Amino acid sequence: DAKTTQPPSMDCAEGRAANLPCNHSTISGNEYVYWYRQIHSQGPQYIIHGLKNNETNEMASLIITEDRKSSTLILPHATLRDTAVYYCIVIVAGTYKYIFGTGTRLKVLA
């Protein structure tokens, strides 16, 4: 499975867009990019995933570069409740072995 690299921490002002980067330079053509977040010590929560096209849902947008070597999770209007650790994971289509890294700790500031 491809490895991912994320900054350990980021701050964002409340109401502004939070842009969380993820590097996955060794990603293969059949590997998806998934994003999860973990608030305090709760179980991680699924946010969004994509293969090569940009994706948007009610929580966030996922922008994947054309070469697929990196992606950005965008929270369009961050709130204090978005303060969490965000994990970027790549997983081969049809497999099951999610491997979590250490993620990015996002702090949304009032």
Add this chain to the structure above:
Amino acid sequence: DADVTQTPRNRITKTGKRIMLECSQTKGHDRMYWYRQDPGLGLRLIYYSFDVKDINKGEISDGYSVSRQAQAKFSLSLESAIPNQTALYFCATSDLRPGGNTGELFFGEGSRLTVL
């Protein structure tokens, strides 16, 4: 009620004791997982199961065993607990989507285990 339920939520035990953490789900998913999380670190995969006849080791299976008693139940056992197994343990489930892709993970609320 939670779709993925873990018991106990908190447990303190002593070195050498046998501990079982239980997970049950009402989502009807075939795939179940056990993860552990140490303070300040990400989640590490211990075991995973596709169905009651399929058990697979994850990244850190040494010192752990699992049992898939039914589609809805997946238990994690520490046969002889040691202090460095003190951690937060999560159970998760996922389904298999049309086309063969694994769906997203749904996590339980976690079981905090302390081994003295």
